[in-house]
Amino acid sequence: MKKLSVLALLLFASTISVMAQKSQAKEMTSEERAEKISQKMKADLGLNEEQYKDILSLNQENALKREAKRDAMKKEIEAKREALKAEKKAYNEDMKAILTTEQYVKYLESSNSRNMESRRRSTPRKRGSREHRN
Numbered sequence: 001m002k003k004l005s006v007l008a009l010l011l012f013a014s015t016i017s018v019m020a021q022k023s024q025a026k027e028m029t030s031e032e033r034a035e036k037i038s039q040k041m042k043a044d045l046g047l048n049e050e051q052y053k054d055i056l057s058l059n060q061e062n063a064l065k066r067e068a069k070r071d072a073m074k075k076e077i078e079a080k081r082e083a084l085k086a087e088k089k090a091y092n093e094d095m096k097a098i099l100t101t102e103q104y105v106k107y108l109e110s111s112n113s114r115n116m117e118s119r120r121r122s123t124p125r126k127r128g129s130r131e132h133r134n
Contacts, residue, residue, distance in 0.1 A: 030060075030063035030064060030066065030067045031060055031063065033063060034056065034059035034060040034062070034063040035056065035059075035060075037059050038052060038055050038056040038059050041055055042055070092108075095107060
């Protein structure tokens with residue numbers, strides 16, 4: 001029993017240390033990633049120096065293209081998010097102009113509760129929930 005508890009403690013400690021190392025891992029730049037990939041290809045494929053230089057420049061070029069695409073997608077998503085916020089704000093202002101103050105407050109409350117319900121529904125349920133037990 002004592003050996004089992006020591007083994008469990010060691011397993012727990014090693015798991016924690018591995019998780020800590022992963023969280024402290026340095027985020028590589030696209031150029032560093034391209035260089036690492038090229039080094040691996042050089043070792044795996046037995047590339048000569050000229051081939052390595054060509055592969056490295058190709059990988060760096062592709063990495064920069066991917067990074068530019070990623071940045072463009074982030075900007076596009078942010079623009080869409082801002083447009084949706086503006087539409088929602090305009091809609092709420094129109095609702096405020098149509099409804100009385102009490103009705104508008106009630107509308108906001110029901111709107112917020114519907115949003116919370118849809119968020120709850122969209123999250124996946126855990127396997128052991130009460131609804132699945134019979």
